[in-house]
Amino acid sequence: MTFDLINPELKETRQGFADALIELGAENPNIVVLGGDVSGSVKTSLFKEKFPERFISVGIAEQDMMGTAAGLAVAGKIPFASAYGEFAAGRPFDQIRQSLAYSEMNVKICASHCGISVGPDGATHQSLEDVALMRVLPHMTVVTPCDYNETFLAVKKCVEVNGPFYIRFYRDKTPNFTDKNATFQFGKANTLIDGNDVTLVANGLLVWEAIKASEQLKKEGISARVINMHTIKPIDSEILVKAANETGLVITCEDHQKHGGLFSAVAEVLVQNNPVPMDYVAVNDTFGESGTMEELMAKYGIDKNAIINKVKKNLKRKK
Amino acid sequence: MSKNPKITDVNELNEMSRQIRRDIINMLLISKSGHSGGPLGLADIFTALYFNKLNINSEKPEMEERDYFFLSIGHVAPVWYATLARRGYFELDELKTLRKVNGRLQGHPAPLKTHGLPGIEIASGSLGQGLSIAVGCAIGLKLDKKPNHVYCVNGDGELQEGQLWEAIMTAAHHKTDNLTMIVDFNDCQIDGRIPEVMNLYPLKDKFISFGWEVFEVDGNNMNELMEIFEKTKMPNGKPKVIIAKTFMGNGVSFMKDDHRWHGVPPNPEQGKIALEELAPTKFGDFV
Ligand SMILES: Cc1ncc(C[n+]2csc(CCOP(=O)(O)OP(=O)(O)O)c2C)c(N)n1
Numbered sequence: 001m002t003f004d005l006i007n008p009e010l011k012e013t014r015q016g017f018a019d020a021l022i023e024l025g026a027e028n029p030n031i032v033v034l035g036g037d038v039s040g041s042v043k044t045s046l047f048k049e050k051f052p053e054r055f056i057s058v059g060i061a062e063q064d065m066m067g068t069a070a071g072l073a074v075a076g077k078i079p080f081a082s083a084y085g086e087f088a089a090g091r092p093f094d095q096i097r098q099s100l101a102y103s104e105m106n107v108k109i110c111a112s113h114c115g116i117s118v119g120p121d122g123a124t125h126q127s128l129e130d131v132a133l134m135r136v137l138p139h140m141t142v143v144t145p146c147d148y149n150e151t152f153l154a155v156k157k158c159v160e161v162n163g164p165f166y167i168r169f170y171r172d173k174t175p176n177f178t179d180k181n182a183t184f185q186f187g188k189a190n191t192l193i194d195g196n197d198v199t200l201v202a203n204g205l206l207v208w209e210a211i212k213a214s215e216q217l218k219k220e221g222i223s224a225r226v227i228n229m230h231t232i233k234p235i236d237s238e239i240l241v242k243a244a245n246e247t248g249l250v251i252t253c254e255d256h257q258k259h260g261g262l263f264s265a266v267a268e269v270l271v272q273n274n275p276v277p278m279d280y281v282a283v284n285d286t287f288g289e290s291g292t293m294e295e296l297m298a299k300y301g302i303d304k305n306a307i308i309n310k311v312k313k314n315l316k317r318k319k
Numbered sequence: 320m321s322k323n324p325k326i327t328d329v330n331e332l333n334e335m336s337r338q339i340r341r342d343i344i345n346m347l348l349i350s351k352s353g354h355s356g357g358p359l360g361l362a363d364i365f366t367a368l369y370f371n372k373l374n375i376n377s378e379k380p381e382m383e384e385r386d387y388f389f390l391s392i393g394h395v396a397p398v399w400y401a402t403l404a405r406r407g408y409f410e411l412d413e414l415k416t417l418r419k420v421n422g423r424l425q426g427h428p429a430p431l432k433t434h435g436l437p438g439i440e441i442a443s444g445s446l447g448q449g450l451s452i453a454v455g456c457a458i459g460l461k462l463d464k465k466p467n468h469v470y471c472v473n474g475d476g477e478l479q480e481g482q483l484w485e486a487i488m489t490a491a492h493h494k495t496d497n498l499t500m501i502v503d504f505n506d507c508q509i510d511g512r513i514p515e516v517m518n519l520y521p522l523k524d525k526f527i528s529f530g531w532e533v534f535e536v537d538g539n540n541m542n543e544l545m546e547i548f549e550k551t552k553m554p555n556g557k558p559k560v561i562i563a564k565t566f567m568g569n570g571v572s573f574m575k576d577d578h579r580w581h582g583v584p585p586n587p588e589q590g591k592i593a594l595e596e597l598a599p600t601k602f603g604d605f606v
Pocket of ligand 1: 507567581
């Protein structure tokens with residue numbers, strides 16, 4: 001696969017969510033959408049325009065939203081509950097745990113504005129713990145698409161699986177680079193670039209950074225494999241073990257705390273199977289702050305340069 | 320200007336609130352990101368409290384006798400920052416750093432411990448949490464038999480969060496008559512009018528049935544505000560709420576009473592018109 005690193009198409013992942021939702025709404029009358037006073041921001045307002053009777057406003061009440069979604073699922077509906085990441089996963093955690101995960105309700109939580117990349121709003125709005133929270137819940141499928149196309153596919157396909165989902169995406173426009181006709185299967189990661197010196201396991205926004213890092217490392221004679229781990233739960237163990245065997249060094253890349261997210265998930269697989277040196281590109285146990293997406297990704301060490309530095313630092317650890 | 324100016328004259332208070340509105344516009348023009356509507360609507364309430372009613376000292380923000388102020392709706396931070404700067408908590412020049420990286424004026428108010436902005440007791444930005452904190456503080460002060468008063472500013476849309484009603488119950492249960500809650504009743508939230516998104520009314524009756532003493536006021540009228548804040552200090556065993564009728568975007572004609580101004584800054588052209596409508600004051604701009 002080749003990537004236009006100079007002039008990639010830029011598109012909002014949240015628009016991918018909205019576009020998929022509208023197609024689903026037309027295909028399936030059981031699709032309902034819950035709104036928590038952020039319908040413009042998370043773009044469910046587009047669904048509301050088309051299917052006003054299937055848009056259920058709950059006001060600013062995320063805990064109530066998750067409970068209402070569970071009830072709608074009991075009544076045979078397929079509810080999509082959407083909010084900003086922090087208020088979709090953090091605020092209503094116990095409601096999600098008991099009424100959605102434990103009870104195995106067919107509710108799809110779609111979280112927008114995730115990660116530090118949401119920028120100027122600052123730390124209160126930067127969900128850096130949501131993947132960790134959702135990933136520890138039994139029965140929950142956790143998906144972190146990397147661009148518009150993949151967000152569209154994840155949302156379209158999540159209704160084929162009965163059970164709770166957490167799908168995580170972003171506010172700003174980001175490169176849209178995956179093939180929209182690619183096979184997308186939950187739990188099956190995609191290798192985007194082959195390589196044998198190191199494996200970069202990335203998700204979400206950091207997949208693009210990993211691609212850019214790999215291309216630059218190539219010029220310096222370092223061959224970096226890039227794996228897009230779009231589903232973090234259930235995780236694709238097979239591809240990870242193979243990559244660890246073949247490259248002997250694994251670096252994870254994510255817009256999330258280093259604890260509990262992709263770094264932890266990958267480490268959990270490798271310690272049980274084939275422990276190799278590992279390192280993280282993630283937010284290092286700190287809250288964020290206001291700033292632009294680019295400024296914050298640089299300051300908090302989750303961009304291309306951070307990946308390149310981590311690769312170079314760790315190559316000497318290889319056995 | 321002295322570091323800690325209390326203002327007693329109503330005309331001068333009005334002039335200060337107009338200056339704070341100008342500051343809000345100027346801050347947002349620089350940051351190019353942030354909320355216009357709520358902050359403009361709240362300028363009079365913030366002026367009344369910070370320049371007249373609160374027992375505070377900007378040179379000793381943590382003095383023991385201070386009245387405690389909590390902002391539950393962190394998104395209106397620009398009005399708070401402008402007010403704090405005008406009251407002498409930090410230099411006016413810092414208002415240029417709203418929402419900038421490495422700055423103290425975070426998009427939503429950050430805790431003193433991490434960002435060091437004086438006058439801010441605790442983080443805010445996730446809606447619905449401030450009143451519980453205010454009630455806890457009020458209970459703590461009562462345990463110590465201290466006379467300090469506690470204020471908390473809430474949004475009307477925010478009142479859809481269940482935690483607030485838990486706190487409203489707790490406040491009445493523990494007879495926190497040292498607490499004044501102010502509801503910014505502008506009948507707007509992000510997605511539209513309050514009753515369209517999730518009906519909240521009748522609001523007054525809800526508070527009464529929860530055991531609160533309720534006051535209603537024109538929240539954009541300085542004379543009324545001066546009077547009302549005297550009434551809420553009565554030690555009668557009941558927490559007090561002021562339902563303050565405000566207008567989102569008040570002071571700028573094209574923003575007034577329009578929910579679409581909830582979360583966006585003016586562009587340079589709109590900013591220019593806004594500053595023309597909000598005439599300059601004797602206090603002077605920071606830019
Ligand atoms: C828990 C939580 N949910 C959602 C949001 C997003 N949000 C920020 S402000 C707002 C609307 C608040 O309405 P209101 O209290 O009436 O404030 P106003 O629009 O008058 O400024 C929402 C939904 C948030 N900050 N916190």
